[in-house]
Amino acid sequence: MNEDEDAEVMAQFVASRDRRLFDRLFQRYRRPMVSYAQRFVRNPARAEELAQDVFVRVFTTKKYTADTRFKTWLYTVATHVCLNEVRRIEHRLEFTPLDPASPSHHPMARIATTPEGQAEARQLGHEIQRTLDALPTKQRTALLLVRQEGLSHEDVAQVLSVSVPAVKSLVHRALEALRQDVRRYQEFGEPQPAPKPTKSEIDNTGASPHENQV
Amino acid sequence: MKTKSSDHLGEDILGLLDLSPIEPAHKAELQAHLATCAPCRQALDEYRQALEAFDQTSTNHEPSEVFDANLRARLDALDQERNEPVSAMPSRPASRRRDGARKGSVFSPRRWFPEVNMRRSTGSMRSRGPLPALAAFGAVGIGAAALIAIWLHVPVEGGPPDRSNVPARSEIAESFGASNLLEVAEFFDVAEDLSLYEDFGVVENFDVIEDLDVIESLDEGSAG
Numbered sequence: 001m002n003e004d005e006d007a008e009v010m011a012q013f014v015a016s017r018d019r020r021l022f023d024r025l026f027q028r029y030r031r032p033m034v035s036y037a038q039r040f041v042r043n044p045a046r047a048e049e050l051a052q053d054v055f056v057r058v059f060t061t062k063k064y065t066a067d068t069r070f071k072t073w074l075y076t077v078a079t080h081v082c083l084n085e086v087r088r089i090e091h092r093l094e095f096t097p098l099d100p101a102s103p104s105h106h107p108m109a110r111i112a113t114t115p116e117g118q119a120e121a122r123q124l125g126h127e128i129q130r131t132l133d134a135l136p137t138k139q140r141t142a143l144l145l146v147r148q149e150g151l152s153h154e155d156v157a158q159v160l161s162v163s164v165p166a167v168k169s170l171v172h173r174a175l176e177a178l179r180q181d182v183r184r185y186q187e188f189g190e191p192q193p194a195p196k197p198t199k200s201e202i203d204n205t206g207a208s209p210h211e212n213q214v
Numbered sequence: 215m216k217t218k219s220s221d222h223l224g225e226d227i228l229g230l231l232d233l234s235p236i237e238p239a240h241k242a243e244l245q246a247h248l249a250t251c252a253p254c255r256q257a258l259d260e261y262r263q264a265l266e267a268f269d270q271t272s273t274n275h276e277p278s279e280v281f282d283a284n285l286r287a288r289l290d291a292l293d294q295e296r297n298e299p300v301s302a303m304p305s306r307p308a309s310r311r312r313d314g315a316r317k318g319s320v321f322s323p324r325r326w327f328p329e330v331n332m333r334r335s336t337g338s339m340r341s342r343g344p345l346p347a348l349a350a351f352g353a354v355g356i357g358a359a360a361l362i363a364i365w366l367h368v369p370v371e372g373g374p375p376d377r378s379n380v381p382a383r384s385e386i387a388e389s390f391g392a393s394n395l396l397e398v399a400e401f402f403d404v405a406e407d408l409s410l411y412e413d414f415g416v417v418e419n420f421d422v423i424e425d426l427d428v429i430e431s432l433d434e435g436s437a438g
Contacts, residue, residue: 019289026285034281035274044275051277052285059289121270128267146233147265148272153234171233172225178264179257186260 006070014064025070026055032149033078039144040082050085054078072155075145079159083137127181135174138162142170222247222254231261 006025013021033054038047057077064073132140138160145151145159146167153167160167226244229236236244248255383395390398 019293022289030277030281031274034277035272038275039272044278047275048277048281048284052281052288055285056288056292060292124267125270128264129271132268132271143268144272147268168225168228168234172228175228175231175233175261175264175268178268179260182260182263182267 007066007068010058010064010070010073011066014062022059025058029074030055033074036075036078036144036149037082039148040086046085050081051078053081057081069155072151072158075149075151075155076159079141079145083141086137124181124185127185128178131177131181135177139170139174139177142167143174146171222251223257227258227261230258231265233265 006028009021009024012018013025030051033051034047037050037054038044041047041050054074054077058074135143141160142156145156146153151159153164156167157164160170162170223230223244225234226236226240228234229241230244230248248258387394387398390401392398392401
């Protein structure tokens with residue numbers, strides 16, 4: 001099933017409400033949607049709930065035309081669902097950062113072969129993760145969609161409601177922030193962890209310090 | 215070629231990292247530059263490490279066994295709700311009506327506005343929800359505000375306005391060191407204007423205006 005067929009199937013489903021058509025799309029995108037949601041919340045159970053929300057919205061939509069690219073439309077829905085979730089204060093309060101002391105906790109630690117290498121990889125992985133969390137949502141989402149979901153710049157522009165050149169800029173700025181982590185790590189070895197926001201800070205702002213930047 | 219801060223590649227480096235489409239000729243040009251520029255080679259290497267680290271931060275997650283079942287249950291519930299005949303709605307159990315009221319009818323900005331944005335962005339915006347209620351509430355509010363504004367500007371009947379705070383003419387004249395207001399007006403060369411204001415008392419007296427004989431007698435007096 002290619003992507004144009006997806007759009008056709010979705011348009012037919014909206015017209016007929018035939019569950020079999022919906023199931024075809026669901027089977028094709030269930031795993032990408034759960035993975036995509038988990039990149040935002042990093043909580044498997046919550047990611048599955050968000051992915052379900054996405055498919056419920058797909059199921060209940062009444063306006064879809066076959067000239068809309070299904071994958072782009074689906075990721076637009078998913079991005080809105082996930083960003084609504086990460087903007088919730090409750091999510092930030094519930095979120096528990098990875099424990100730096102925990103061995104082999106971070107995925108990066110799995111690729112290193114020696115204990116020293118594992119420790120270094122784990123440390124850098126935590127730094128990268130922390131930087132990702134602090135990135136403005138559009139930068140992080142643009143990088144996620146381009147690098148990990150394989151969307152074109154045109155599709156990402158549509159998902160994020162920005163221009164195509166803006167997508168390039170968002171991706172570059174996100175990557176530049178991650179690169180600075182690599183540079184700091186190479187220069188200082190073990191960088192000092194950034195201070196975690198306190199509950200009162202979160203309550204006062206309702207968003208992370210970088211949340212509203214583009 | 216763009217120039218940016220410490221390296222010379224700027225956003226063009228995304229093309230070398232397969233994060234952006236790039237023309238083959240331009241790619242060759244960038245690679246030729248890399249061959250001669252050590253800082254750019256280092257930057258490219260750092261970008262690659264950052265991307266590798268980024269890729270490792272997320273793993274593809276296989277949905278759990280209950281994921282499909284849970285979603286199907288939600289969709290079944292939606293289907294069941296949709297298929298209920300309209301005439302059967304009033305006879306729903308009281309508990310369901312309360313549930314429906316709690317979920318659908320009570321206005322909650324936190325719940326509703328993200329919903330509206332979602333529907334707009336996905337093209338599934340429908341005219342349900344509290345929008346009509348909000349519009350009606352706004353119209354009533356604007357109407358009430360207009361009525362209050364009109365009421366405040368209508369002069370109160372049954373007596374002259376309270377002028378107790380207005381200083382007496384003699385006090386005003388004394389403040390200018392004059393014996394009466396006419397001297398003050400003459401000093402400022404506005405005596406004619408003052409006389410106009412002095413006549414306002416007559417103009418405000420509608421009885422006098424309605425009495426045309428009085429005006430005629432004034433004309434006769436001025437002619438004589």
